Amino acid sequence: MDTMKKFQEKLLLFFDKLGATSSTFLSETGGIFINAIRGLYLAFVPPYRWRNLLKQMEFIGAQSTFIVGLTGLFTGMILAFQSSHAFRLFRAETLIGPTVALSLTRELAPVFTALLVTARAGSAMAAEIGTMRISEQIDAIFTMGIDPVQYIITPRLVASILMLPLLNALFTFLGLIGGHIISVNVVGVTSFAYWDQIFYYVTAEDYFNGFLKAAVFGYVISAICTHMGYNASGGAEGVGRATTHAVVVASVSIFIFDYLLTALMY
Amino acid sequence: MEDAVIVIEDLHKSFGDVKVLDGVNLTVIRHKTTVILGRSGCGKTVLIKHIVGLLKPDKGRILYEGRDVVNMPTHERKEMLKEFGMLYQSGALFDSMTVEENIAFPLVEHTKMTKAEIKERVQEILHRLGLKDVEGKYPAELSGGMKKRVALARAVALEPKVIIFDEPTTGLDPVMCDIIDNLIIKTRDELGITCIVITHDIQSTFKIADKIAMLYGGRIIEEGTPDEFRNTSNEVVLQFLHRKAEGPIKIMD
Numbered sequence: 315m316d317t318m319k320k321f322q323e324k325l326l327l328f329f330d331k332l333g334a335t336s337s338t339f340l341s342e343t344g345g346i347f348i349n350a351i352r353g354l355y356l357a358f359v360p361p362y363r364w365r366n367l368l369k370q371m372e373f374i375g376a377q378s379t380f381i382v383g384l385t386g387l388f389t390g391m392i393l394a395f396q397s398s399h400a401f402r403l404f405r406a407e408t409l410i411g412p413t414v415a416l417s418l419t420r421e422l423a424p425v426f427t428a429l430l431v432t433a434r435a436g437s438a439m440a441a442e443i444g445t446m447r448i449s450e451q452i453d454a455i456f457t458m459g460i461d462p463v464q465y466i467i468t469p470r471l472v473a474s475i476l477m478l479p480l481l482n483a484l485f486t487f488l489g490l491i492g493g494h495i496i497s498v499n500v501v502g503v504t505s506f507a508y509w510d511q512i513f514y515y516v517t518a519e520d521y522f523n524g525f526l527k528a529a530v531f532g533y534v535i536s537a538i539c540t541h542m543g544y545n546a547s548g549g550a551e552g553v554g555r556a557t558t559h560a561v562v563v564a565s566v567s568i569f570i571f572d573y574l575l576t577a578l579m580y
Numbered sequence: 581m582e583d584a585v586i587v588i589e590d591l592h593k594s595f596g597d598v599k600v601l602d603g604v605n606l607t608v609i610r611h612k613t614t615v616i617l618g619r620s621g622c623g624k625t626v627l628i629k630h631i632v633g634l635l636k637p638d639k640g641r642i643l644y645e646g647r648d649v650v651n652m653p654t655h656e657r658k659e660m661l662k663e664f665g666m667l668y669q670s671g672a673l674f675d676s677m678t679v680e681e682n683i684a685f686p687l688v689e690h691t692k693m694t695k696a697e698i699k700e701r702v703q704e705i706l707h708r709l710g711l712k713d714v715e716g717k718y719p720a721e722l723s724g725g726m727k728k729r730v731a732l733a734r735a736v737a738l739e740p741k742v743i744i745f746d747e748p749t750t751g752l753d754p755v756m757c758d759i760i761d762n763l764i765i766k767t768r769d770e771l772g773i774t775c776i777v778i779t780h781d782i783q784s785t786f787k788i789a790d791k792i793a794m795l796y797g798g799r800i801i802e803e804g805t806p807d808e809f810r811n812t813s814n815e816v817v818l819q820f821l822h823r824k825a826e827g828p829i830k831i832m833d
C-alpha cells in the first residue's frame with residue numbers, strides 16, 4: 315500500500331514536471347513568435363534608425379563574409395570530390411557541376427550560411443542583449459521613452475533578413491568556384507562543360523528558393539537569439555545560459571524550417 | 581492643497597512570498613525635492629521602478645499629472661517618460677557607447693538640437709560634474725565614481741520635468757557628494773525640476789530635501805519637512821538619523 319502511494323506520488327510529480335516543461339516550451343515558442351512579429355512590425359513604424367541598421371548589417375553581413383566564403387569554397391570542393399567517384403563509374407563527369415550547383419543552391423548554401431551566422435552573430439546577439447538586460451541598459455532605454463524592442467531587436471531582425479541572402483549568394487558562388495577547381499584540375503572536366511551543364515540544369519527557381527530559404531533562416535535565427543538575450547536573467551551565468559540556449563534552439567530550428575520550406579517548395 | 585505631480589496610493593508589491601511594498605502612500609510635490617530614506621533592501625528602488633512603469637504593482641494606484649501610470653497605453657507612457665530622467669543605482673550606462681554618446685543619447689533621440697549644440701551641452705554638463713577628457717572613453721574605462729557622474733549627466737541632460745536619482749552620491753568622495761548635492765539643488769531652483777532622491781546620506785538629505793519620506797516595513801512610516809524630521813519622536817526614524825545599531829529596527833527580517 316505504502317509503495318503504491320509512493321508510486322502515485324512519483325507519477326504525479328512526473329506529470330507536474332512534464333506539464334511545466336511543456337508549458338515553458340509553449341510559452342517560449344509563443345514568446346519567440348511574438349518577438350518575431352513585433353520586432354519586424356516596428357521596422358515599418360517611425361523613427362527609423364538607419365545607423366543601428368547599418369551597424370548590424372555590417373556586423374552580421376560584412377564581418378561574416380570571410381568564414382562564409384571559405385566554408386563555401388571548401389563545401390564546393392568536397393561536393394565535387396565526392397560526386398566525382400560516382401560519376402566516373404558512368405563516365406558522366408560533366409554532371410559534377412549540376413550536382414554541386416543543385417546541392418548548393420537548394421540546400422547546403424542556405425543551411426550552412428545560417429548555421430555559420432548563428433555561431434558567429436547569433437551567439438553575439440544573445441550575449442550582448444543579455445548583458446544589456448542584466449545591467450539595466452534595456453530598462454534605461456525604456457525609461458527614456460524609447461521602445462527597447464524597436465531600438466535593439468528590430469535592426470537585428472531586418473539586418474539578418476537582408477544579409478543572409480547575400481551571404482547565401484557568396485557561399486553559392488564560391489562553392490561553384492570550388493567545384494570548378496576540383497572538376498577541372500583533378501577530375502579533368504573542361505571549364506566550358508562545367509559551367510555549361512550548370513546553366514543547363516539549374517533553373518532560376520533553384521537560385522530563388524535558396525535566397526528565400528536564407529532570408530527565412532535569417533528571420534528565424536535572429537528572432538530566437540534576440541528573444542533569448544532579451545529575456546535573460548540571473549547575472550553572468552544567466553547570460554551564458556541564454557547564449558547557449560539561443561545557439562542550440564536556433565540551429566535546430568534551421569533544420570526544422572528547412573524541412574518545412576523544402577516540403578513547400580519542391 | 582499642495583501641487584502634486586506624482587501620487588502613489590496604497591501600493592503593494594511582492595516577489596514570490598517576499599512582501600516588499602505593503603501599502604505605500606506618497607505624494608511628490610511640483611518643483612520640490614522629495615527624499616526617500618530607508619534601510620538597504622527595504623524596497624526604495626522597487627518603489628521608484630513602479631513610478632516609471634518598469635514594475636507593475638500587485639495592488640494600488642500611481643498617478644502622474646492625474647493620469648494613471650499603471651494601465652497607461654504604450655504610446656502615452658512613451659510621451660510621459662520623455663518628461664522623466666532617471667539615474668539608475670547601477671548607472672546602467674550603455675557600454676557600447678562612449679561617454680559623450682551616452683550623455684547625448686536622450687538629446688539625439690528626443691530633441692531637434694544640432695550636433696554642435698549637443699556637443700556643447702555635453703561639454704557643459706561634464707565640466708559641471710568635474711569630468712575632463714572622458715568624452716571618448718567607454719564606461720568600462722571609468723572609475724566607479726566617474727561612471728556615477730556620467731550616469732547623472734545623462735539623467736539631467738534633457739532637463740526633463742521630473743528626475744529620479746537612485747543613490748546619486750553613494751560611492752563618491754565627500755567633496756564630490758557636495759558637488760552633486762549642489763547640482764540637485766540647482767536643478768530644482770534654476771530649472772524648476774521636480775526631484776525624487778533616494779539616499780542613505782543623512783547630511784545631504786537635510787541639505788537638499790524639501791520633503792523627506794521614510795520607507796520602513798513596506799510603508800512610509802514618516803513623512804514631512806526636514807524640520808519635522810529633526811524633531812520627530814518616531815523611534816525608527818531617530819535610530820536611522822542617528823546611525824545607531826540599537827533600537828526598534830530589526831537587523832534580521
Ligand SMILES: Nc1ncnc2c1ncn2[C@@H]1O[C@H](COP(=O)(O)OP(=O)(O)OP(=O)(O)O)[C@@H](O)[C@H]1O
Nearest residue numbers: 595598600618619620621622623624625626627669
Ligand atoms: N526583480 C526582483 N525579483 C525578486 N526580488 C526582488 C526584485 N527586485 C527587488 N527584489 C527584492 O526586493 C527587496 C527590495 O529591493 P530594493 O532594490 O528595492 O532595495 P533598496 O531599498 O533599493 O536597497 P538599497 O538601498 O540597497 O539599494 C529586496 O529584498 C530584493 O531582494
Ligand SMILES: [Mg+2]
Nearest residue numbers: 624625669746
Ligand atoms: Mg536600491
